[in-house]
Amino acid sequence: MPDHLSITFSHQLFTGQDFSCPVMTYRIFIMRYQTSRHHTGSHSVSRAIRRLRHTRRLSPWDATDEDLQFMAALTERLGAPPVSNMMRYCGPEAQHLDQLGESLGDWRRVLEALARHYPDLPRSSSQASDGTTLDSAPERIVWETLVQMVPDELELCCHPWLEEGRYLRSDFGLCAPDEETPLVCIEVMGMLGSDRICRADVEETSLDRLAKKQDWFSQPGRPLLRVIWLDMMAHPDWLEAICSEAIEAAVAQLGRGREKCVSVKGRRPDRVARDGKQRSLRTSRWQVRE
Known part of the structure; x- marks a missing residue:
């Protein structure tokens, strides 16, 4: 761009003169065109398009690899x-997932991406x-955890x-x-954590509803009650500990005494319920699809 055009443009810009004239409009167009070519160019545009096509995560509302x-x-x-x-109880690692979980559409895409990348994992069902x-x-x-831990002395209904x-x-x-009458009953609070902080009317x-059930269970001769909250499910070790305690309480109710509580079956055996097949916990059952 010629120097005298730049000087004219700068002079009119600081003096407040009218920019509506055809000559100045043409000069401004030249500046924008040259700046665009300087920063991008045809090859840069092509490279940007190729990168976009190969990018798996196209939006901040999609799940990252992490x-x-x-x-x-x-x-x-x-x-x-x-x-x-x-996700709200899973710590800072799940902060982005917690944001995605606020939208049903975003969370559905998370589950779909999870199924694509890890096809051997259990599906949402x-x-x-x-x-x-x-x-x-x-x-x-909760059922998937309990069914792997219940001993032969008990039945899970x-x-x-x-x-x-x-x-x-x-x-x-x-x-x-x-x-038919349970020794221990388990209530699953799938909407709330143990802090009991409600964010919606349904919660x-x-x-x-839980308070009414607790009143019923508090009467003499009623089964014992154990409540599993959402934050307990977010931490598998905590969930397994709660399930183990419920099983021990049920065994104690059989009259065998708490000191004779049966040892709980393996920490995390294979997903097929009690069929005798077990795999090592250290061997992952899912692989990333190449």
């Missing part, structure tokens, strides 16, 4: 994909690995009725063989 690695490790431990609300159909994803997470003639049931029950409703 997000998917975190989800894969947690799914491996739980036996089922975690739910979005769990209401059906457990042993074929049991659950009412919710949090119930499936799903949605047992607590009182005849009244619509009152528990999520899970630990029963003696051939007995307050679930708290009210």
Whole structure:
């Protein structure tokens, strides 16, 4: 661009003269065109397009590779994909996933990406690995842990009725063989953490429903009650400890004494429920698709 054009443009810019004349419009167009060519050029544009085509993450509302690695490790431990609300209790590593979990569409893309990159992991479903159909994803997470730990002295039942003639049931029950009345009942609070902080009306409703059940269980002669909150599911070690304690309490209720509590079956055996097949925990069951 000639120097006298630059001087004219600068003079008119600082003196406040009118820029609507055709000559000045043409000069401004020249400056923009030359600047664009200087910074990009045809080859730079082509390279940018190629990079865009090869980029897997096209939006900040898509999961990163680190997000998917975190989800894969947690799914491996739980036996089922975690739910979005769990991310708020998973620490700073899940901060971006917590943001994505606020939108159903964003979280669905996270689960789809997880299935593509780690095809050997369990998929999001209401059906457990042993074929049991659950009412919710949090119930499936707890079931997948319990079913691998229950000893032969107990049976794990799903949605047992607590009182005849009244619509009152528990999520899970630990029963003696051939007995319908549970020794210990387990309630899964799949919307709330143990802090009981409510963010929606439906969460307050679930708290009210739990309070009514706790009143029923507090009466003499009723089964014991254990509550598993959402933040407990977010940490597999904590979840396994709670399930183990519930099993020990049920065994104690059989009259064998707490000191004779049966040792809980392997920490995390294979997902196929109690079929005798076990694999080492140190051997991962999922691989990244190349």
